[in-house]
Amino acid sequence: xxxxxxxxxxxxxxxxxxxxxxxxxxxxxxxxxxxxxxxxxxxxxxxxxxxxxxxxxxxxxxxxxxxxxxxxxxxxxxxxxxxxxxxxxxxxxxxxxxxxxxxxxxxxxxxxxxxxxxxxxxxxxxxxxxxxxxxxxxxxxxxxxxxxxxxxxxxxxxxxxxxxxxxxxxxxxxxxxxxxxxx
Amino acid sequence: xxxxxxxxxxxxxxxxxxxxxxxxxxxxxxxxxxxxxxxxxxxxxxxxxxxxxxxxxxxxxxxxxxxxxxxxxxxxxxxxxxxxxxxxxxxxxxxxxxxxxxxxxxxxxxxxxxxxxxxxxxxxxxxxxxxxxxxxxxxxxxxxxxxxxxxxxxxxxxxxxxxxxxxxxxxxxxxxxxxxxxxxxxxxxxxxxxxxxxxxxxxxxxxxxxxxxxxxxxxxxxxxxxxxxxxxxxxxxxxxxxxxxxxxxxxxxxxxxxxxxxxxxxxxxxxxxxxxxxxxxxxxxxxxxxxxxxxxxxxxxxxxxxxxxxxxxxxxxxxxxxxxxxxxxxxxxxxxxxxxxxxxxxxxxxxxxxxxxxxxxxxxxxxxxxxxxxxxxxxxxxxxxxxxxxxxxxxxxxxxxxxxxxxxxxxxxxxxxxxxxxxxxxxxxxxxxxxxxxxxxxxxxxxxxxxxxxxxxxxxxxxxxxxxxxxxxxxxxxxxxxxx
Numbered sequence: 001x002x003x004x005x006x007x008x009x010x011x012x013x014x015x016x017x018x019x020x021x022x023x024x025x026x027x028x029x030x031x032x033x034x035x036x037x038x039x040x041x042x043x044x045x046x047x048x049x050x051x052x053x054x055x056x057x058x059x060x061x062x063x064x065x066x067x068x069x070x071x072x073x074x075x076x077x078x079x080x081x082x083x084x085x086x087x088x089x090x091x092x093x094x095x096x097x098x099x100x101x102x103x104x105x106x107x108x109x110x111x112x113x114x115x116x117x118x119x120x121x122x123x124x125x126x127x128x129x130x131x132x133x134x135x136x137x138x139x140x141x142x143x144x145x146x147x148x149x150x151x152x153x154x155x156x157x158x159x160x161x162x163x164x165x166x167x168x169x170x171x172x173x174x175x176x177x178x179x180x181x182x183x
Numbered sequence: 184x185x186x187x188x189x190x191x192x193x194x195x196x197x198x199x200x201x202x203x204x205x206x207x208x209x210x211x212x213x214x215x216x217x218x219x220x221x222x223x224x225x226x227x228x229x230x231x232x233x234x235x236x237x238x239x240x241x242x243x244x245x246x247x248x249x250x251x252x253x254x255x256x257x258x259x260x261x262x263x264x265x266x267x268x269x270x271x272x273x274x275x276x277x278x279x280x281x282x283x284x285x286x287x288x289x290x291x292x293x294x295x296x297x298x299x300x301x302x303x304x305x306x307x308x309x310x311x312x313x314x315x316x317x318x319x320x321x322x323x324x325x326x327x328x329x330x331x332x333x334x335x336x337x338x339x340x341x342x343x344x345x346x347x348x349x350x351x352x353x354x355x356x357x358x359x360x361x362x363x364x365x366x367x368x369x370x371x372x373x374x375x376x377x378x379x380x381x382x383x384x385x386x387x388x389x390x391x392x393x394x395x396x397x398x399x400x401x402x403x404x405x406x407x408x409x410x411x412x413x414x415x416x417x418x419x420x421x422x423x424x425x426x427x428x429x430x431x432x433x434x435x436x437x438x439x440x441x442x443x444x445x446x447x448x449x450x451x452x453x454x455x456x457x458x459x460x461x462x463x464x465x466x467x468x469x470x471x472x473x474x475x476x477x478x479x480x481x482x483x484x485x486x487x488x489x490x491x492x493x494x495x496x497x498x499x500x501x502x503x504x505x506x507x508x509x510x511x512x513x514x515x516x517x518x519x520x521x522x523x524x525x526x527x528x529x530x531x532x533x534x535x536x537x538x539x540x541x542x543x544x545x546x547x548x549x550x551x552x553x554x555x556x557x558x559x560x561x562x563x564x565x566x567x568x569x570x571x572x573x574x575x576x577x578x579x580x581x582x583x584x585x586x587x588x589x590x591x592x593x594x595x596x597x598x599x600x601x602x603x604x605x606x607x608x609x610x611x612x613x614x615x616x617x618x619x620x621x622x623x624x625x626x627x628x629x630x631x632x633x634x635x636x637x638x639x640x641x642x643x644x645x646x647x648x649x650x651x652x653x654x655x656x657x658x659x660x661x662x663x664x665x666x667x
Contacts, residue, residue: 025243029236033229036211038204050331090211095219099229106233113237121241132238135203139244142203153205161199168234 016056019065034077036090048076070103120170128163190217194224198231310335312369313350318489320344330489338365354390356381359473376412380469397453398428407472419450419467429459488569502602509561511569516554517594519667524548527586528579533639537632539582539611546578551665554594559657561650572643573663581660582611608655
């Protein structure tokens with residue numbers, strides 16, 4: 001009797017594809033932290049995706065997919081750094097090491113921030129929230145935003161800097177409150 | 184304000200500029216120095232970057248907007264992104280360089296075969312010496328090497344088709360199957376049998392190709408080899424100068440160690456028996472050596488990616504969506520069709536496109552065109568990428584459903600069922616700005632929207648197409664100026 005089609009699949013490819021897709025923003029952030037350049041980050045992200053797909057069979061079901069993916073990314077960043085000429089690297093080796101944390105603590109730090117950040121975004125002034133949405137949700141560049149709002153690129157950068165600081169302060173306060181409640 | 188406080192403020196500013204892609208090289212150096220000097224600065228950096236990661240998770244638009252350069256404002260009234268201002272990388276040569284980073288094909292191939300080929304190609308392991316950058320109708324013995332993958336030292340057997348390798352030191356070698364060869368280092372290729380053409384840039388000088396009979400040391404040039412197993416080696420010098428030596432291992436005690444120089448437009452045959460002997464033979468061009476006559480006749484060449492030419496298309500062939508490998512199927516359609524009416528195309532001008540709505544331009548009635556249908560095939564959900572060049576101007580690219588349907592009857596093959604009632608869409612996605620990056624369906628939630636670049640001189644197309652089987656058919660028709 002022929003087996004149902006799905007039983008022939010060694011791995012649930014569809015699920016993994018979805019996992020990999022949904023983890024893209026986290027991977028992007030994780031790599032960007034260590035490379036500090038968007039274009040180069042996308043390059044390493046692509047390499048990481050390739051390895052994640054190819055090594056999918058090595059992922060142990062039930063363990064943290066994020067942790068596994070970050071470990072793969074870490075290796076890819078190391079390999080990538082080795083391949084690069086010094087002029088493409090923002091961070092020197094010593095700073096790169098100083099910035100390193102355990103994968104678990106990094107995951108936890110960002111996990112905790114997501115719900116808090118959502119409420120902080122809601123507390124922003126309307127025009128600031130819209131700007132953050134255009135910048136992040138729509139992925140628009142500072143140049144595009146400056147052009148549309150008829151501001152200089154520098155002025156637009158300053159506005160985004162101020163909003164990021166406001167969000168940072170809001171997240172800080174809420175994280176402290178959470179910590180107080182836990183004790 | 185304390186100095187510590189001042190440097191934290193500086194970190195905040197530099198981080199914000201970095202996130203907005205406004206960080207200059209000097210500023211990058213400064214950021215590095217600040218982070219080196221102070222733990223507080225590092226805490227500040229990580230805090231801001233953790234927030235950024237969280238923000239990207241809430242709003243992933245920034246992440247999925249991948250591509251070459253997407254800063255240009257996109258005007259909804261036209262598909263075209265102006266090529267001149269923000270795209271100094273056009274003309275094509277530098278665009279092809281940018282593709283280096285994009286060609287890494289994201290593969291969702293979970294078969295054992297892929298695992299095996301990974302073991303063999305080990306994406307970034309220390310002993311990779313070359314990268315497979317293009318494949319035409321290529322099949323490998325006991326392996327499945329996809330364009331974009333790295334190749335380690337070791338033996339390879341190309342049973343048919345053409346494969347183009349780029350060695351890490353810059354040498355580019357096109358091999359024609361059947362060919363059997365060994366990658367020995369990033370500057371050394373050993374060929375047991377087969378045909379190849381090697382192009383060596385100046386900084387890869389000293390790249391060596393050895394065969395059982397001879398050692399060809401390149402002196403900055405392009406040359407072709409035809410190696411017959413246990414037989415002879417033919418050397419054709421297409422450009423520059425090469426030196427051929429007798430192989431050390433086969434050198435007899437009394438044998439000469441002097442090299443033989445061969446100049447441009449010359450060819451010599453080196454025999455394996457009776458010592459190190461050679462005769463002059465007629466010179467062959469690159470096309471003659473690689474025997475890509477068929478492609479030559481069609482006037483197209485592949486620069487990157489995986490292409491299969493299909494000129495025997497069955498009636499229902501275009502309706503099948505399954506594939507066990509990712510490739511662009513190139514289907515030659517009618518040649519020398521004179522258009523009876525003005526014909527709408529999706530893209531007619533040079534530029535970088537990621538939206539494919541109707542009315543990108545018109546080819547006037549009376550124009551004579553040759554037509555090619557590109558059909559993008561893939562295993563589960565991986566983008567298919569490639570760069571194809573024609574030897575005559577491209578008049579229009581058609582990747583919008585209705586325009587495809589209209590031209591099916593004009594320039595498409597007869598007796599072929601086109602997938603117009605496929606339930607899904609046909610062509611390339613997205614068709615409008617609203618579909619970009621919103622993640623509303625699986626196709627757009629993938630790595631990137633479909634992207635097409637048409638070169639300034641209208642001869643070359645770069646493609647990156649997300650294929651999701653069972654969700655429509657990814658096709659593009661290319662109309663080029665007819666040869667006749």
